[in-house]
Amino acid sequence: MVKLPECIEKSEYEKNISSQTPEVKIEPADITIALAGNANVGKSVIFNNLTGSEQVVGNWPGKTVDLAEGTFHYNGQKLHIIDLPGIYSFSTFSMEEIVSREYIAHEKPEVVINVLDGSVLERNLFFTLQLMEMGVPLVVCVNQMDIARQKGFHIDTEKLEKALGVPVVPTVAIHGEGLQKLVEKAIDVAQTRKVVEVPVEYGGEVERVVKQLEEFLDNEGLDLGYSNRWVAIKLLENDPEINKQVESISERAIQYSTYLALELEKIHDEPSFSIIASERYALASRIAAGAQKQDKYKPTLSEKLDKILIHPLFGYFTSALVILGLLIWTFVLGNFLSEIITEAMSFFQPVDAALSGPVIAVLWNGAFGGFVAGVTLIVPFVIPFYILLSYIENSGLLTRVAFMMDSFMQKIGLHGKALIPLILGYGCSVPAIDSTKILETRRERLLAAFAITFAPCSARTIIILSLVAIFVSIWWALALYVLDIIIIFIMGKLALKAMPGEATGLIMEMHALRLPSTSTILKQTWNRTKSLIYLVFPVFIAGSALIQVLYVLGILGPISNFMAPLTVGWLLLPSFAGILLIVGVVRKEFVLLTLVSFVGTDLSLALTPVQFIVLALIGMLYIPCLSTISILIREFGLKAASVISAANLITAFIVGGIAAHLLSFIL
Template structure:
């Protein structure tokens, strides 16, 4: 095969990366281009989600990578590190930079950084319809001339302009034109070029473009600085000298000077490319004022969070009831009585499937669907913004409220969704708080033990106690886990009607990953615990736990077995109690014991699925520490509650 044939074949397989700020419609562009041909996974060695899709366009087989939404190529977050390493080392054929037409200047700050990366680029000016409503029209030809790259306007939610976008992209990938350099102010530009020449003369092959390395060195990027210092003292000395010169001229730090240069250039380009027409206050803007109002904003935030939970539990309870009726033939049996493997498989394997279908799916799918609607409409960012100050009390910022709400449906997807947070510390703190959040299964235990056999007010009191525990332990964890809290940087995009296609695809993507993790663990874990119980292994363990369960918590001896079963699946606490004493719990447990058992089950070691995802995200050391904190808090608070309640009842 000759070289021409090799070249023709290579042109049939292109890799395109979508890059841009959050909430610019990048994911909508990705979904519209790739349809159902998507794979959702993790970046190698990272917990950041990677979305990859396939597209066949006019004879070209194209792989589309949806990079995380970021604002810069700094090292402040894992998303930024992932994106810049991908650009430098994977070298996509073309990068499509998606920008929001209504906030062009703000988005161009990142566009200029992409230009610094020296990558073939097409700018996709998205949401031009929303910009037009605000009285903004983008002159794409002018923008194209100033940036020196192809520019296409689109309305991705309606598919408008996407065909032209792909035509320009494929054309650029085949031609590989020379990339125009965007120059900054003379004092800064002169030193960038001088430093670039020094880097090239030293043959520093870091994988990144020399000009980009020069800019990052002047910005004092810690990773690039460390790489260069280990290889060239000459470059390091040059960086120091030039940084001092720039700081003396501008009387401020170099990183601030370069940021100002970018903003100045972005402002100039946006001013030239934007055509301003008559501005009318839109319904979206009125809604925005309501959601960010210093008083009504909190009311709306509480209404959204309450509505999300109400929707999840009402709809989830309805479908759970239907599915429970469909599986009404399933009744757990005591494997000690039958002593057969069939009963172990019936209780464990099939019981795991029933629990997954009747408890996880009905609550998780409605939650994810509504979460996608709230997220894509722009409502969720306002809620996060309003909740920011409250969340900072436990070392988190407003975005952490999103996974914590999800925890009320199921802790597993909630911990998985902490990936939206910027640092490992924030994800760890949020996940720790989530393990104390009463999921659907814990709610079943609380309602089944307390609401039915004591009263609804004591059941509600347990939720209040749980919130207090989350706050107190969150404050303690904030002091124990090393690191500093970060501020909230979030794009408040315009309100828009969410795309149903994007909602359904997002919901299925999230639900699918949950099903693949939860169902196998439910089935295997349930069967294993049932087998241990049938073979009499759990009874000695229950006897060992007696000083805690009987002596400290004031519960019956069999409570140890209930807690062990609850560590597999929280609702097993209730199901196993039925198998042991029947359905009239009040005949065997006092009101105090019912409340204490529900409280301990609420705070006790997370279920096996939650432990599995904690281990996947943070490793076994952190998982062990979180589980130990859960166990200790359950025992301490449960024992105190028993003594206090004994004075009340």
């Protein structure tokens, strides 16, 4: 039987705290506050509201993989805010869980704010109990109270505070409600250093075994930076990382913990980690039941929509419509904006270096031509894409698409959650590959990264839209995206055969659908667009000028002649295409940049419709840019990065050559 604190009267646990921990105020000083909790509970929203930073807020699991830090001042007090990754436990199954528990244990923030989703209180309390086991200064923030009320839940935060024995503050962070009180409570806890010594007490055999092991660890003088009670629980759960740390200090502790765990397993006839988890769930359920009531259940609009969005049949159509809608929106609106901007910049025409002189040619064709190319060929397409992508992320649609695509992703050894970094790869491969950290195993991360390198990032999208959508047709551009999905599937199947193994099941938070705020969409779009603009425009201007210099000096001709058997003979492209492919390895935009430097913005003077399509297809598939190769080496090593790059290159030339010969009979 689990010993539970009462929700109505002051618990024995609270009485122990008041007697054991004197509230001694300390002088004002810098305070570090860590935000911890499950994914999608609103930690990043709170972080942004408090710090005013530009942290991206996304509505899908595992968004915060790395630590995000910000500062702000409140009543003369400087506060450091750390937004920890969204996790569900303190196990070592993922990098996020390790990062969070190591930070709390070893960096020792003055207070931890545990953010809960009020609409799923019982499930979130499972993690709260683990924080309490660690004995950290704690404030519980019950966020998304508006959604809880919509679902008919009435949460008595006073009863919840009595049950937990730590301050509890209700908030609606997206509207800023309750955040001032939350900060005040956090400062108060930090200044009094009110730490719970015995935060969670289980019942029966479990509590007896935990106390026996804790006492043994105390006698051994064990100090891992965690409380010995927490270490005892993790040993009983057979946590591999804690086992390793304890074994290096005391083998006797490992032997004794194994003996006690086996004793528990004989009594309960189940694994010891499952026994501990059951104790936590029982306690979380009892606390939640005592602190909340629910009116007669009425399905929310989000739940009604989910009957269609994740329906076994209709869900596939809605997911396909979301992805197709993202592409069509980008093509149609981008093409419309591009025509307007191109008309406005129609005064720009390249000049002949022989007539105007090399300096004028470099400055006009190169530097100013690079700027015109950026304005007319990048901005019109990138901004619409990022606007709608931000909406899909923050509304919760992306999570539904990932869920429905799980069966498809399983065929290439992944699960639906891998679709998240794959779709992010349509923006940029570098952060997409970095975001594969949300996947559980190195094998899954490597398979996902391999698929991402075939996804057309914004730079490749620029090439597709600028070459095909503008000079051939939108539908041929869309056809390239469809072909790319087929290629990703085929290459994924081949990679799966080369790296056989069993894919893990899909476990992810299905957050309620919501209309994201316009400010969030615009801020996220600007954060993504500005980094591209700040990088691409200087590169376009400087790179275009450099290419003009090489052109004037006559260096580019021999390179083109050397690659002619491949570019002209097999790919049926003009002879100068070899130069385009070489410079494109640095950044894919250089393909377009160099082409504009050669012939101006009216590219139809140099290429036929078939050549536009083939060049875009090659640019979409061939070797990743240097920044992508760099992160592949960092994450997976030189060998894996080389194999992935070679696969991209070979695929591009095989598919490009076949397409060139087939299309020559069609167009």
